[in-house]
Amino acid sequence: MAAARTRLFFLWPFAFCGLIHTDMLAAPPPEELRRAFADIRSDDVPHNCEHATEWLLKYRDELKEDLLAELYRTDRQGRDAILHVLFNTESFQPDERFLRFVFARLAEEDRYVKSNMIFKDPLDRLAWSGAHWEAWRFADDHFQLFEPYVKTEIGTTESAFVLWGAAWLAKRRGILGEYAPLFTPEVLRRAAANLKQDQVRYNASRAVRLFLLLGDQSIPTLREVSATGDKQAAMLAKATIDALGGKRKGFGYLVAKLDLTQVLFGPPVSEPDWLSEAAEPYISNERPYP
Secondary structure: HHHHHHHHHHHHHHHHHHHHHHOOEEEHHHHHHHHHHHHOOOOOOOOOOHHHHHHHHHOOOOOOOHHHHHHOOHOOOOOOHHHHHHHHOOOOOHHHHHHHHHHHHHHHHOOOOOOOHOOOOOOOOOOOHHHHHHHHHHHHOOOHHHHHHHHHHHHOOOOOHHHHHHHHHHHHOHHHHHHOOOOOOOHHHHHHHHOOOOOOOOOHHHHHHHHHHHHHHHHHHHHHHOOOOOHHHHHHHHHHHHHOOHHHHHHHHHHOOOOOOOOOOOOOOOOOHHHHHHHHHHHHOOOOOO
């Protein structure tokens, strides 16, 4: 027994040094940091942004302040690389400027930086889906800081992605009833504008998801839209009203034309067994609804 205690005594310093080496990395040389900040910018060099981002992740705790300063002066690709690093740095505490910056990035979605522009060949393609998606999990982790900005955005944004994201996050946290009054008829009309045939990817899907989350509160706005001249908007509005009323054909039309299963993060939505059959009449054709 004494011999065992002796061995543990001599092993302890090595274990302690191992912890220091793992968790307390020394700050990297300035020239390596400058190189990483250059490589995360858009320059069409394969994998250089990916490799630089992985390097920055390694030193993220030591480089928080440098990353934050560089965030506001780099290009869009560099911005998303830095956001990815900061979103995955537990010790990083966002300030007001950062919070406002994130909401400006959310409304942009993937118009300039797509998810595969930084990580070219990720082993897990769901591991990084874009800064505008990662931001919501970060907002959930820092909800008390983000909440005032979330509420403000509901009243001002034109983005269906932000409106749906705000409602989805409120639903997840069990406070959608508190948020529902913020989705005024004016806000819902802004959301409904995304139902039109406008060649903007996924915006109609996000608007319909929002209306389904809000339930009967959405019906007056959807009735307005169903009487408009835009064919796509009118049919989507009619189908959403029917879906809110529990009609399977309404859900069938919606899932044939849109993506209703997407979530901000967490487990995927489970589809009922009857949904495929309900969608079949509307898949790969322009059959009007109903």
